[in-house]
Amino acid sequence: MNKISARTLLGYTTEQLWSILTGSFILVFDNGEEIVTDYKMTLFSSYAWDFHREYPDTPMLPNHHIKVILGDKRLGADTHLVLLGNVMWAVYEKYSQRVIDSGIPEIEFRDSLAEKIYRYTNVLYNDLSYRLEEYVTSIDITDFINAINCPAIKNANNSVEETQQSIDKTYKAINTALMNGIDLPNNPISLAARSKLVSIKQVFQCIGPRGYLTDTDSTVFHQKPVLRGYAQGLRGFYDTFVESRSAAKSLLFSKTPLQQAEYFSRRLQLMSQIVRNLHMGDCGTTEYLLWYVRGPVIENGILKRAGDLKQLVGKRYMDSDGILKTITADSHELVGKTLKLRSVIHCAHPDPYGICSTCFGELSLSVPEDTNIGQMCCTSLAQKSSQNVMSVKHHDGSSVVDGIVLSDVDKQYLKVAPDDNSYLLADKLKGLDVKIIISVEQANNISDVLEVKDIGDLNITRVSELAEIGISTKVGSAYHIETISVNLGQRLASMTYPLLGYIKQYGWVVDERGNYVIDMKEWDWSKEILTLPLRHFNMSDHSSEIARMLESSVGKTNERDGNVSPDVALTELFDLVNDKLVVNLAALEVVLYGSMVISADKNQYGLPKPWTENGLGVMRLSMANRSLSAAMAYEGHREIFISANSYIYKNRPDHPMDGLLLPGEVFKYSM
Numbered sequence: 045m046n047k048i049s050a051r052t053l054l055g056y057t058t059e060q061l062w063s064i065l066t067g068s069f070i071l072v073f074d075n076g077e078e079i080v081t082d083y084k085m086t087l088f089s090s091y092a093w094d095f096h097r098e099y100p101d102t103p104m105l106p107n108h109h110i111k112v113i114l115g116d117k118r119l120g121a122d123t124h125l126v127l128l129g130n131v132m133w134a135v136y137e138k139y140s141q142r143v144i145d146s147g148i149p150e151i152e153f154r155d156s157l158a159e160k161i162y163r164y165t166n167v168l169y170n171d172l173s174y175r176l177e178e179y180v181t182s183i184d185i186t187d188f189i190n191a192i193n194c195p196a197i198k199n200a201n202n203s204v205e206e207t208q209q210s211i212d213k214t215y216k217a218i219n220t221a222l223m224n225g226i227d228l229p230n231n232p233i234s235l236a237a238r239s240k241l242v243s244i245k246q247v248f249q250c251i252g253p254r255g256y257l258t259d260t261d262s263t264v265f266h267q268k269p270v271l272r273g274y275a276q277g278l279r280g281f282y283d284t285f286v287e288s289r290s291a292a293k294s295l296l297f298s299k300t301p302l303q304q305a306e307y308f309s310r311r312l313q314l315m316s317q318i319v320r321n322l323h324m325g326d327c328g329t330t331e332y333l334l335w336y337v338r339g340p341v342i343e344n345g346i347l348k349r350a351g352d353l354k355q356l357v358g359k360r361y362m363d364s365d366g367i368l369k370t371i372t373a374d375s376h377e378l379v380g381k382t383l384k385l386r387s388v389i390h391c392a393h394p395d396p397y398g399i400c401s402t403c404f405g406e407l408s409l410s411v412p413e414d415t416n417i418g419q420m421c422c423t424s425l426a427q428k429s430s431q432n433v434m435s436v437k438h439h440d441g442s443s444v445v446d447g448i449v450l451s452d453v454d455k456q457y458l459k460v461a462p463d464d465n466s467y468l469l470a471d472k473l474k475g476l477d478v479k480i481i482i483s484v485e486q487a488n489n490i491s492d493v494l495e496v497k498d499i500g501d502l503n504i505t506r507v508s509e510l511a512e513i514g515i516s517t518k519v520g521s522a523y524h525i526e527t528i529s530v531n532l533g534q535r536l537a538s539m540t541y542p543l544l545g546y547i548k549q550y551g552w553v554v555d556e557r558g559n560y561v562i563d564m565k566e567w568d569w570s571k572e573i574l575t576l577p578l579r580h581f582n583m584s585d586h587s588s589e590i591a592r593m594l595e596s597s598v599g600k601t602n603e604r605d606g607n608v609s610p611d612v613a614l615t616e617l618f619d620l621v622n623d624k625l626v627v628n629l630a631a632l633e634v635v636l637y638g639s640m641v642i643s644a645d646k647n648q649y650g651l652p653k654p655w656t657e658n659g660l661g662v663m664r665l666s667m668a669n670r671s672l673s674a675a676m677a678y679e680g681h682r683e684i685f686i687s688a689n690s691y692i693y694k695n696r697p698d699h700p701m702d703g704l705l706l707p708g709e710v711f712k713y714s715m
Contacts, residue, residue, distance in 0.1 A: 481514030
């Protein structure tokens, strides 16, 4: 087999290589590494090598070829971006200092490289669309028939049972058959899935069971799932009627829920735009964000949480050796450790509207010149949330009710039942004096258990809806009460029928605060005490939860102003957002920083710095007490005009929209 130097190929244009490259060969790179490849992969890679042709001192490395990038995978929708990114950063590393020494700003050079990626992508798309026209294929019903008749998929569909665990097992078997390239080597559906050209969840809906579906209020039809998919056909009345709610849900969510998500996005953008400037360099702050890096959480064989590492990539931390290091996707050794992260909310850059690139992290290299960093980070969060609300029909798929995840503290008192939807008392509490404490406001109808003959006649959600409970334990002569949250977003827990029956038999007492106290001395430890409603936490709920956390209310001004730790709030925001989305911590830091104030009590609504007070602001008040240009771009103009505060308080932070209202004052010109 012939050996060819990769650098030799740089002497030819991609157009010329189309006419001279054939067959397979060994390609030798500048570092001496060799790969066996063919003309197809090399021609594709050559489009990115225009970087090398323009910057010839850039080393030609193996990861500048898609053979190395793909390994045993197929060419996908994002392969060209990985390839172009690898080459661009190699150019940046080799030439950035030269460019700076020549007097060209670093960010200008970086922006020019990003522009070239755009141009090279356009050339790649146009050229391959023309040259590969004869290879374009399509998908028809026979491809679906072949897929569902594949032995592995057929056996999985035939053996599926009416449980979520069985449906998940079936999906896993279908995924394996589609992705291994052995069972369906040339099936267009398998090829599309392996190339990431289609959503694998939507493929499951076609050739696997449709699964558990939900009504328009996201209540799961838990009587039984739909065990057929679209390719097999929904032939029963129940299946057809239940599936019809998917279209109704899609139509519903495209109206008010989407409008609410988009309007929240607008409010958040106006708030976040105050974080205007990203400065390259290091502010030198000595305040850090302590962050415990969690790994994947698997309970009852189900992945409940993927871990933090993916969303921390690019963040910088102070290592124990006193050296500032960067987290990468391969930094698995950091899982289980508490890191001292450089964070935007502790940035000490003197610009009252800016942050430094060290606190923001390595993602700063992807920020174009003159970008409003607050707007960019806010958009990265809001657009994902809005898109998922709009695509609720596809994202719901088989609507898996989110399972319970207990913290390490909660695990000392509770454990998750096998159904992942109920709570049991922890085994370690057996033999102790255990009492459950329930707020009277959350169990208004508990007396109903004394009025009915059969507890089964009660609707448990009407008896109690619990956001939290207290568990009292006595060890020796000392009592300890632990308050534990038992809700998942808007899903509030209810006392189970066994617990209601226990209460009917043994009763309760009322403590000095008016709470119900239930003595669990005679309790059967094998039975669940609380359960969550079978309601799917959809993307509309998720968007509303994010809005509720960031906006808060006027009544919570004093609570949030200087009393709520921004570090704790950031952790909660991170957990909430990444429960459904994948958003880097750096972006969430900027969004939270934009909502922070120095002191609402002192009417100081500017961005806090390490040498000032700090607190979480209330969005409505911040909008009215920062520059009024943002308020004019929002709503409530009448209230702003008639409010005395609009005229009394003049020491307000600037806003990028000030120039729209007062162009002469902002841009220093006269009419």
